Amino acid sequence: MSNWEDISWKGYLREDGRKGIRNLVLVIYTVECASFVAHGIANNEDDVHVIGFSGCYDNAYAIRMMLALARHPNIGAILSVGLGCEYTQPGKIADVVRESGRPAESFFIQENGGTSKSIAKGKEIVNELKAKIARISQVEMKPADLVVGCECGGSDATSGLAGNPVVGSFFDKLVDAGGTAVFEEIVELIGLKEILLDRAVNDEAKQAVDYAYEKAMRYCQSVQQWSASPGNFAGGLTTIEEKSLGAFAKSGSRSIQGILKVSQTPPGKGLWLLDSVPDDHFMQFGYTNPNDSEGILDLISTGAQIVLFVTGRGSVIGSPVAPLLKITGNPKTYENLIEDMDFNAGQVLEGKETLDSASDDLFQLIIRIAKGELSKPEKLGHKEFFIPYKHQDTPSLQSGCRA
Structure with a gap:
């Protein structure tokens, strides 16, 4: 199908000019001790999502991530809940979010009578927030x-x-329709340095890609771990270069405009590479992508209204804030996990679709999701997330989160 740029639907305009495809209330907990109450408040409602940070000590990376998600275009309002002892203050999160034009509230559990009373109070606040954002014009x-x-x-x-x-x-x-695409996992691009540099749009982008690549190499060497697993080998992959070339295929063929850091919105349209690898001086609290949920949340933190997850062997996760669509190139995986998989790209291998027609079908599915159709993870209630301790040379809170 041509003329994708002419297709339109209704979305939610935010004060920073971005547009959301969902109008959600986000409940944020600022320490693991408040997670039970936060989930009790959300009560697994479709339009109320939860994210949170488990650590008692604050971490700039985690705070920046929470602020980016709280001001995501799919979020209409937030409630920030803390226990009362932690460093990360829910009131400060609410203040920053309120400055973005979104309704925002906060409270401490210790000041509200414990679990049951705090859940009741939170539900009352969430219902008020829902009423406010229901009036947002599309x-x-x-x-x-x-x-x-x-x-x-x-x-x-x-x-x-x-x-x-x-x-x-x-x-x-x-990208040709004027949109923005973000791909990540630079540790899965090992061996492709020259190919990456050739795709950079200009010298500035080339230097940024080169720096990110070399940092990823040093990182993999320092932790003595490369992005190839027993499951990959069982699935038929044999080398890191083979896996890297396959992973790189998701970037398409358009020029790479530059490198994004986690929680940084793209400064322009086109194709961007997200760098989630900790910097050389990082604290040893975790790895660059300890699980798929972190990587998906990294992408959502850039403002992605929809995230695609390609898996050959299968996956049963979802995500908060932005719908997740799970794609497989393996027809057997699609049939085996049909309740969880959104799109069967394996029809290309079976000769039932061409690459061009399959990507047209995927585009049409994404438009339907943008119009309000639920992805399979949304239907099942999957809202997994993970925010780790991490030290990273990210942009300022103002430039990174569009305060």
């Missing part, structure tokens, strides 16, 4: 307003042959 959205992220996990041989190439073809069409 505006026209087009593919040019979309930011779509992608990562892959549980890869097998079909990921590089079908799953990621179909996404890459879609990314080309999205």
Whole structure:
């Protein structure tokens, strides 16, 4: 299908000019001790999502991540809940979010009588917030307003042959329609330095890509771990270069505009590479992507209204804030996990679809999701997330989170 740029639907305009495809209330907990109450407040409602940080000591990376998610275009309002002892203050989060034009409230559990009373109070606040954001008027959205992220996990041989190439073809069409595409997992691009540099749009982008690549190499060497797992080998992959080429296929063929840090919104349209690798001086609290949920949340923190997850062997996760669409290039995986998988790119390998027609089908599905259709993880109630301690050379809170 051509003329993707002409398709339109209704979305939610935020004060920073970005547009959301959902109008959610986000409940944020600022320490693990408040997580039970936060989830009790949300009560697994479709339009109330939860994120939180487990640590008692604050961490700039985690705070920046929470602020970015709290001011995501899909979020209409937030409630920030703390226990009362932790360093990260829920009131300060609410203050910053309120400055973005969104309704925001906060409280401490210790000041509200414990578990049951705090859950009741939180539900009352959430209902008030829902009523406020229900009055937000909808505006026209087009593919040019979309930011779509992608990562892959549980890869097998079909990921590089079908799953990621179909996404890459879609990314080309999205960029050509004026939209924005973000891909990540630079540790899964080891061995492709010259190919990456050739795709950089200019010298500035080339220098940024070079720095991020070399940092990823040093990181993998320092932790003595490369992005290849027993599951990858069982799925037919044999070398890190083979896996890297398959992972890179999801980027399509358009020029890489530059490097994004976690919680930084793209400064322009086009294709961007997200760098989530900790800097050389990072504190040894965790790895760059200890699980798929962190990587997906990294993409959502850039403002992606929709995230694609390519998996050959299968996955049963979802995400808060932005719908997750799970794509597989393996027809057997699609049939085996049909309740969880959104899109069967394996039809390309079976000769039932061409790469071009399959990416058209994927684009149409994404438009339907943007219009309000629920992804399979949304239907099942999946809202997994993970915010770790991490030290990273990220932009300032103002530039990184659009305060």
